[in-house]
Amino acid sequence: MHLIYEDKEIYIEKEESEIPWLKIFTKEPYKELGDVPKELRTRLWEVYDILEYEMKHYYNPKKINMASFANMLPRVHIHVMARFEEDSYFPNPMWGEKMRDASLHLADEKEFHKRIFKALVKSQ
Template sequence: MYDDNIIYKNEFIYVEIHHSQIPWLKIFTTTPYKEFSECDTNTKQEILRALEIIEKQMLEYFKPTKINIASFGNYLPHVHFHIMARFENDDYFPESMWGIKQRENKLELGSFEIFFANISKLL
């Protein structure tokens, strides 16, 4: 449905699907800045606008236990943010998604495709 898993793009940012057990999106800057402080004002505003829309929609649509937002860039030194809807019974909770797996579980969640399409429209 989406080209290269990108569900939204403008001149400042693009939003990409991270395929996972949980709802997980990533926001990247279109210009490859290394640090958030290097971003111009418009790019920073677009990142924050997208973060807020995605977080609110994840909360409303999936009703997660918690939303995780992360930005590391150690392996990929390009400003990007991970936004993940977390659930008490997901495979890694309460660990990070990069942590130690806690269990094997199949989550019963709403359609990711419908959610991603809705995010595309809202952004």
Template sequence: MLTPADSCPLCQETAGALVLQAERYRIVRVMDTELPGFCRVIWQQHVAEMSDLPPVDRRALMAVVFAVELALRDCYQPDKINLASFGNVVPHLHWHIICRWRDDPWFPEPIWGQRQRQGNVSSATITDAVLAARIAHYLASGVHA
């Protein structure tokens, strides 16, 4: 008998360029040239909702999300960071951490909304290793808590 995890793309695939992986989560960079720095934090266990996690795991997951946000702010210096957790299409707990600029193609709309302009894309080139080191720094320092 198939389980939801058997057909879940976030259970079966990396879902982007792997930046950092731990026992309970992985961080991937979404490979979209118009959205530099766009990352996902994916909970390894197949659960659909934050409230499905025990409180200690909820706190751990959010600490990772905050550490990624801080690292992206350091590395890309965006005008804004968007955080989103939908799971409407793929019911597997994951968070989107998205760098936004006032002149990006969708601003001020969400990236899933209507394009507003051609837009300028940040020219920052940050390697996955540099990003992983910044995330690890924030996780270790406890600044995110």
């Protein structure tokens, strides 16, 4: 686990991947999104909006993917992924069939994580 951000309600982890891929978790392990109190659900979407904005403007991907299956890890969490036509799986989902061996050359990840952290702190 690589923690990017944490506050009293949520935390964000980096998923090890060839693409920029973050996961937003509620601190309380709610099973379904409908179980999450309304104020916290609103906060989740505000955080998602920040991550999407920062990914789009920092990496300039072809598409941003968002997913929340929670079958393997039965608790509320949202995946936010920057997708590129050259990534190994595009246009398939990252859990799908690999289409090619990719060698992406992306902007500095540590700088991206700093931008995320600053934007989230500012949003509080």
